[in-house]
């Protein structure tokens with residue numbers, strides 16, 4: 001037998017996820033001596049024993065890692081054997097300037113769920129039950145290394161029974177930093193039974209969750225839902241619902257195997273499902289329903305022996321504000337929205353909204369990336385300088401870079417008010433501290449009016465780099481898919497500032513990270529009224545030169561005059577506005593109360609059995625849907641058929657334009673990005689047709705296609721441009 005000793009360093013998400021006890025068990029199983037310890041860079045272990053056993057140990061270390069762990073970089077060094085005879089778990093080993101990856105919050109695991117519901121268990125009914133496989137992480141961590149004093153659990157001293165679990169390497173609560181029980185841990189301010197009673201009686205209850213307050217009411221009580229809408233000042237935007245398990249979800253909506261796995265997975269996002277019935281109050285004019293399962297013990301307790309089976313569960317805020325996390329703040333801000341509050345005394349360090357995913361082609365695709373996903377990093381596949389990309393305005397998320405990691409923040413929200421900007425700044429300061437990032441470059445959108453742009457430009461002593469909005473969308477899709485070189489980028493969305501000062505949003509680019517050229521776009525139409533045009537889809541129909549049914553002639557006349565005189569009018573190639581124009585012209589929607597409403601309702605309406613389409617023209621760089629709009633205005637078909645034909649037309653136009661750009665450029669890879677591609681009906685029509693035309697098609701999955709993803713693109717672009725700047729000059 002040949003004795004060898006190796007020091008193995010592991011980066012990635014390896015702290016607070018039961019990694020050290022796992023290493024301990026593994027070493028014992030392989031008959032190895034040595035130690036394991038947390039370091040600020042992750043975990044370090046030294047094992048000593050038979051060479052073959054050490055090799056087998058190393059393989060199993062990555063292959064059999066605990067469910068919440070994500071092993072990143074590993075380093076192995078041969079060191080001199082020391083003659084150790086046992087394997088031990090050691091205290092943390094701090095090192096200067098290093099960092100470790102923090103795990104996202106994880107939903108209650110099956111073992112903890114059993115503790116919660118088992119008669120006689122000391123955690124029966126305890127709302128803060130957790131272990132190394134589940135519970136709060138990112139939302140309670142103040143600093144790394146991840147130890148109890150660095151979390152919002154610092155003030156709770158473990159009782160003897162909890163301490164014994166915490167100290168026992170064989171226990172699943174070994175070094176579970178938020179470990180707690182009714183004797184020693186956080187407690188609720190009110191009674192769960194009372195919350196259940198009030199919900200059953202149709203009241204709106206505010207509940208302190210993992211990443212912030214949530215507002216709940218009985219989803220089948222139309223009056224309660226209406227009052228919640230009134231209080232939140234949210235008139236039509238769909239609410240998500242919570243049900244106790246997948247079986248209950250199947251009673252509401254079609255649930256594929258993939259969707260069931262997403263619903264039950266530890267990340268526990270809201271999944272957008274095709275609903276069996278209409279929910280006029282919860283999700284008006286919508287064929288889908290956002291459904292999630294309980295993610296905390298408290299959620300499970302809310303569903304114990306209750307008359308209701310579906311709860312609306314929405315963020316605890318008034319529309320446009322970040323969600324409340326502080327008890328006093330919630331009492332003040334949710335006063336008048338909630339009838340009653342169920343809070344507790346564990347502080348939330350970081351806000352995190354519920355994440356939203358939609359499954360398409362067997363993959364989960366994020367529409368909002370927050371709880372359960374942030375601050376998991378994305379691999380940039382190369383080492384880049386430390387940078388900050390501030391993102392856009394709507395659905396803002398920013399991105400920091402460190403080594404090969406892109407650290408995409410959780411969903412911040414629409415950066416349109418002071419409160420959201422403060423949330424942006426707090427989260428930025430927090431992630432810079434956790435990951436030890438000091439940006440040497442800041443990338444921003446070209447729109448001079450975005451708060452994110454202004455924030456970037458006001459930073460002192462850091463070079464700035466402006467990135468065109470749709471270039472960022474395409475680069476984000478490239479970066480997520482690990483693409484290099486050039487691609488055809490189709491970036492369709494509502495609004496993005498163009499290099500010519502126009503509002504872009506229906507763009508065909510030939511793009512690499514460093515540069516792009518605009519090869520085709522939707523024909524410009526004159527959009528009058530600035531921000532109001534987004535809230536009034538009928539203005540888009542006027543921009544296409546049409547008479548809009550159901551809108552007073554005088555109002556239309558005023559807008560035509562504005563367009564003629566060029567007053568408060570900008571040219572736009574926006575695809576979002578094209579959807580608006582269609583919705584207005586068929587009399588579906590002349591006013592919108594939330595972003596993307598017209599497109600969402602048209603998608604919901606479309607009759608999948610209709611496969612015809614309308615005419616469009618492509619001449620040179622200009623893709624014109626004028627003929628489409630005229631056909632729709634003349635059509636006598638019902639809205640479901642028109643909506644279907646319109647989607648088919650758009651898909652055909654995308655393919656036709658890609659063919660043209662492909663012929664000119666020789667490129668065969670197409671990246672689809674931008675908020676319009678959240679539309680599954682459009683994706684389903686476009687992708688197979690692109691493939692049969694010989695293109696390889698790339699979509700988003702872990703990064704939202706909407707503006708929540710552009711920070712990643714800005715960072716990827718900034719990384720390559722900074723390399724360019726750093727290359728030695730050649731003299732001739």
Ligand code: ZN
Nearest residue numbers: 109112131134
């Ligand atoms: Zn657990």
Ligand code: ZN
Nearest residue numbers: 159162181184
């Ligand atoms: Zn205890």
Ligand code: FE
Nearest residue numbers: 493495496707
């Ligand atoms: Fe966009």
